[in-house]
Amino acid sequence: MTPEEKLAQHRGSIDNLDAALIHILAERFRITKAVGELKASHELPPSDPEREKKQVARLRSLSRESNLDPDFAEKLLNFIIAEVIQHHKQARK
């Protein structure tokens, strides 16, 4: 296999994984939307710092096991949570 063929093979894998990421994120946003609606209609507290602390600790631990930088995983979770919060704000408008 030439280096160019090997590169094309890797890129095919990256494209498959990226499609999986998009679909998982789409499903995650469907669920966080349902969580937002549930919390709003039952007057549950909008944020739960204890839950968030546990989520971060769990993702850092999973990242270490998978040889992924735990700081990157935490930054990514915060990036996604920021988007969730923005969705919730838009939903309340």
Place this chain on the structure above:
Amino acid sequence: MTPEEKLAQHRGSIDNLDAALIHILAERFRITKAVGELKASHELPPSDPEREKKQVARLRSLSRESNLDPDFAEKLLNFIIAEVIQHHKQARK
């Protein structure tokens, strides 16, 4: 089912999806590491703007199909690519 039980159920789904995200990202970084090594050892160009343009267009299209905000998907891809570039820089040190 009480709202609290429903919330716990949603959170279980979010935790499963987050674990999937971590594992997919870990695999994606394994592949981008191999791509970096391949490019370095065969003197292939380190970046490929055409490829990146295609990746963005494809992810935006997949996002629209999945009802995910395409701008968010593009921001996320850039966030991941920035991490990949940092890995490659660290590998060259």
